[in-house]
Amino acid sequence: MVDVEIKRDRIVIRWREKKWDWMIEPRYWRNTMYWTLALILFPVFAYFLSPGLVNTMVSANIYAAIAIPLSLMTVGTGRINFGPNFYIGVGGYVAALLSIHLGMSPWLTLPLAVLMSAFCALVFSPLVIMAKGLYYVLLTLLLPLLFLEVTFIWTGIFKGDVGLFGIELLFDLGGAKLNFIAAAYVSAAIMLLFLLIANKVLKSRYGLIMAAINDDEEVAHGIGVNINLVKILTFIGASAMIGVMGWFMAHYFGTFSGITYLPLTYMLKILLVFMVGGRAQIFGCVAGGYFVAFLEEFLIRVMGDFQPVAFPIILLILLFVLPRGEGLFGLYRRRHYREYMPQIHVRR
Amino acid sequence: MLDTIWFVLFFGFLMGAVYLLIALGFSLITGVLRIFHLGYAYLFPLTIYGTWFFMSELGLPLIPSIVGMVVVQLIVSYLLYTFMVKRYMDDEMTLLTGLLIVALIVEQFAAWRYPIQEGVYLETTLMDGIFQLGLAVAPKQLVLASIIALVMTALFALFFIKTKTGLAVRALSQDILNSQFVGLNVEKLYILTMMLILIPVIVAMLLIAPIWTVEPAMGWQYMTTAILIAVLGGLGNIKGTIIAAFLIGIDHALMCFVVGEPRFMNLSALALVMVILIVRPQGIARSESIW
Numbered sequence A: 001m002v003d004v005e006i007k008r009d010r011i012v013i014r015w016r017e018k019k020w021d022w023m024i025e026p027r028y029w030r031n032t033m034y035w036t037l038a039l040i041l042f043p044v045f046a047y048f049l050s051p052g053l054v055n056t057m058v059s060a061n062i063y064a065a066i067a068i069p070l071s072l073m074t075v076g077t078g079r080i081n082f083g084p085n086f087y088i089g090v091g092g093y094v095a096a097l098l099s100i101h102l103g104m105s106p107w108l109t110l111p112l113a114v115l116m117s118a119f120c121a122l123v124f125s126p127l128v129i130m131a132k133g134l135y136y137v138l139l140t141l142l143l144p145l146l147f148l149e150v151t152f153i154w155t156g157i158f159k160g161d162v163g164l165f166g167i168e169l170l171f172d173l174g175g176a177k178l179n180f181i182a183a184a185y186v187s188a189a190i191m192l193l194f195l196l197i198a199n200k201v202l203k204s205r206y207g208l209i210m211a212a213i214n215d216d217e218e219v220a221h222g223i224g225v226n227i228n229l230v231k232i233l234t235f236i237g238a239s240a241m242i243g244v245m246g247w248f249m250a251h252y253f254g255t256f257s258g259i260t261y262l263p264l265t266y267m268l269k270i271l272l273v274f275m276v277g278g279r280a281q282i283f284g285c286v287a288g289g290y291f292v293a294f295l296e297e298f299l300i301r302v303m304g305d306f307q308p309v310a311f312p313i314i315l316l317i318l319l320f321v322l323p324r325g326e327g328l329f330g331l332y333r334r335r336h337y338r339e340y341m342p343q344i345h346v347r348r
Numbered sequence B: 001m002l003d004t005i006w007f008v009l010f011f012g013f014l015m016g017a018v019y020l021l022i023a024l025g026f027s028l029i030t031g032v033l034r035i036f037h038l039g040y041a042y043l044f045p046l047t048i049y050g051t052w053f054f055m056s057e058l059g060l061p062l063i064p065s066i067v068g069m070v071v072v073q074l075i076v077s078y079l080l081y082t083f084m085v086k087r088y089m090d091d092e093m094t095l096l097t098g099l100l101i102v103a104l105i106v107e108q109f110a111a112w113r114y115p116i117q118e119g120v121y122l123e124t125t126l127m128d129g130i131f132q133l134g135l136a137v138a139p140k141q142l143v144l145a146s147i148i149a150l151v152m153t154a155l156f157a158l159f160f161i162k163t164k165t166g167l168a169v170r171a172l173s174q175d176i177l178n179s180q181f182v183g184l185n186v187e188k189l190y191i192l193t194m195m196l197i198l199i200p201v202i203v204a205m206l207l208i209a210p211i212w213t214v215e216p217a218m219g220w221q222y223m224t225t226a227i228l229i230a231v232l233g234g235l236g237n238i239k240g241t242i243i244a245a246f247l248i249g250i251d252h253a254l255m256c257f258v259v260g261e262p263r264f265m266n267l268s269a270l271a272l273v274m275v276i277l278i279v280r281p282q283g284i285a286r287s288e289s290i291w
Helices: A026-049 A052-077 A085-102 A106-124 A133-153 A176-203 A205-215 A217-222 A227-253 A264-277 A282-321 A327-335 B002-032 B038-056 B062-088 B092-113 B140-162 B164-174 B176-181 B186-196 B198-208 B218-233 B238-259 B262-279
Strands: A002-006 A010-015 A018-023 B130-133 B136-139
Touching: A026 A052, A026 A176, A052 A176, A052 A205, A052 A227, A052 A264, A052 A282, A085 A106, A085 A133, A085 A227, A085 A264, A106 A227, A133 A264, A133 B218, A133 B262, A176 A205, A176 A227, A176 A282, A205 A217, A205 A227, A217 A227, A264 A282, A264 A327, A264 B092, A282 A327, A282 B092, B002 B038, B002 B136, B002 B140, B002 B164, B002 B186, B002 B198, B002 B218, B002 B238, B038 B062, B038 B092, B038 B198, B038 B218, B062 B092, B062 B186, B062 B198, B092 B218, B130 B140, B136 B140, B140 B164, B140 B198, B140 B238, B164 B176, B164 B186, B176 B186, B186 B198, B218 B238, B218 B262, B238 B262
Parallel strands: none
Antiparallel strands: A002 A010, A010 A018, B130 B136
16 A cells, blocks of 8 residues: 655655655755746746847757756766767657658657667667777767768758758647747756756665766775766766757757757757866756856847857856856855765866 | 778778877876866857857957967866865865866856857868878868877877976876886976867867867767877877877778668767676776876
8 A cells, every 4th residue: 555644844755665755845945936937937037128138048948958957867877978069960860760751759859869869879888888988988079070060961950050940849739939938848847857867866865876987986896886887877867868958959940950950069068067066966967058048149149150169168267167067066065965966077 | 992091091090080189188197197188178169159259249359359269269278277176186076076067167168058040160271172092081271180189199108208398197097106206397387288188189179179069068078089189099198199199080980881880880889898897907008107
């Protein structure tokens, strides 16, 4: 029988030998609720103020939703993947090709995009065991470039230069503004779901093992952790999550091109979200995503065609001005420290 | 059949030699500073557009413009070392990201100030015309660039083998701590290395500018080639770099003349590196020392 017990600060659910507890004390949920409410209200206000901001919010959610699994992957493998955009490409192209050639709906292409991203991650998963330090950085950096080459070589299939178009849209509510708002809510929902998953994983026993691997692989191995299994599982899981964002972008924009997402410049943007927000801090990824997306939009409006130059300059300054390794979220955590969060370590 | 083999060898040599110039600096910095200089991509557009800046904005002739560009490159390298590499050497993630951003800034600035329609062109042709050997035909400038590449690599090797400074750099590449114990000025040697890597890149870019495409984003492609060669050679080993550069050159020539698909050039080079890394993870040569 399922036994539900309501305590002062939590609900405890017991079933046979297993136990789950869910924190209900307001102080644990207050900030989360405030921020979620802000996310829900923002598209509505933006709709009346400046509809373009809704699109910026979608971009921010996309950046954050890519950076969150990247953080998870970084903690669980103890290595920094410099090519997360490879899985954006896999997810996006699977969704685009299936939608265009087989007429599949977005809800049918989603599981296949996830499966293909996970399969590709499985194929490349030996990298997290064989390569470390600079070799790992390099090999992961090259993977999206390799994929980009493939999209150019087999341009008849991938249309690497101009991109695939005619992908079925995720929503068609009868107006561009309404579609934007729906996309804003769906992208926010995906981002929040990723945040919840990552948070739960990092706080679980599995998360503790990941943190142990991140701190010292050899010691973790010494205390009986199956480090290879944990690293591979984390790598595949996080890659599949990144693949979801490829799927989302393909069906949101209705077009998908490798030249947009696979070059180093897009990867650099994700890396900056990851770094400015606070490396390997999943909540920092949200702060970083919103900061980078809105800064980009602000600079476009203020500086016009000089924005591509000013944007990296400002981010470079921030990279060195913000507390080392802590980023924007680190500034917040200095005042509101709660519990241990794993910090990444790069090995040479 | 023999003609095809000749084409592969001839163009493999020409391309390999130019690739060697492009990758030599990257390999050197990886070997000595033990970092991935992901900002390496900025050197290529800065060479071309820096020279063009002095020519078009200040109205200087070619040679003084090149001198001006070299001075700018030296200053940028020094600043990069002082404010980024030195401070963040222990924080590799910040360093790699910062260096990548620097490359992006230079690329974007060049694209903003001199868009492709500006038609940037440097008159650095030293030999005009066509060189023919058997059935193979190539621009004389490319042949000259290959010869200069070999001479420059030989000079680099001699510098590291025969001079005291070269010996010190080699010692540094083997063990930083022990190099400090025996009294080497690590800081100065690092700065020297940052300056040394400029030479092959600047020479390569000036030589190939009249015959290969020049655009603000070219640095990423060249850096990818440099990374592939450095990894294939065994991070930071010059002997390995030389072999790897020619291997990649021959691989590219094979794709052009045997497979008949120049589009496969980069893909096949990437595949070659992946295969060699699986078979021999440390690359072709040992990487404990730069020579």
